[in-house]
Amino acid sequence: MSAEAGQWWSTDLTRIVPGEIDLGGYPVEQLIEHASFVDAVWLLLRGDLPDRRRSKLLEAALTASVDHGPQAPSIAAARMAATCGVGLNSAVATGTNLLGDVHGGAGQQCMQLLDELVQRVRDGAGVQDAAADAVSRHRYVPGFGHRFHPRDPRRDPLLGLVEDAVAEGVVDGEHLRAALAVEAALADGRTRPVPMNIDGATAVVYAELGFAPELGRGLFVLARSVGILAHAWEERGSGTRIKGPIPRTLLAGYTGPATREVPRGR
Secondary structure: OOOOHHHHOOOOOOOEEOOEEOHHHHEHHHHHHOOHHHHHHHHHHHOOOOOOHHHHHHHHHHHHHHOOOOHHHHHHHHHHHHOOOOOOHHHHHHHHOOOOOOOOOHHHHHOOOOHHHHHHHOOOHHHHHHHHHHHHHOOOOOOOOOOOOOOOOOOOOOHHHHHHHOOOOOOHHHHHHHHHHHHHHHHHHOOOOOEHHHHHHHHHHHHHOOOOHHHHHHHHHHHHHHHHHHHHHHHOOOOOOOOOOOOOOOOOOOOOOOOOOOOOOO
């Protein structure tokens, strides 16, 4: 093989030669024995193995994001696709392809907001003032509030783990403090608070662990793919064919013209 061909897809991630596989410099047989799947995710994205505390924190965020039931558009789409005779991989791809800016992108957007606030605090602003200003400039603050849960049940355990990590010196807590300040600013003057949702809580975890915002979205897609796969597999076993978005006994509302004749002699 020529040097030019060898460099065409050169990579720092994986070394492959006959009989050997290294991921980030670690022999795969040793990773199989001594590392977890989450460790391997960190290794490929960050270039080295995480310590036990960071691995646990990342695993908690991924676990919290695996599923939110068939009312989530990505799950519903995957289930619908599974009844249409496509392969399981196509059903999963149908679901994951719905994870965009609106459904699935709030975690990345929240990380970007928290990064902005952390930088303003580093530049000398007060965290509460910076948070109040950010809230005033956003019609919708990503990562806060939930259309279904008054208080997202995933918020407290995730933030509790981050607080423990801050106390142990594992992470510095800047993004956690920024997120809590935003939460407080959103509650100011309201009769009902607007707590962090899963996107906000995992944004805190991923940001504290040093992941870039776009990777935060990628990690959410990775985690939610588990739920998408499980729902697609369950729906395939139901035996239902061509399951639409609403029950067959219901008809979609029609708001177009009344029934009319096609003009003759056209």
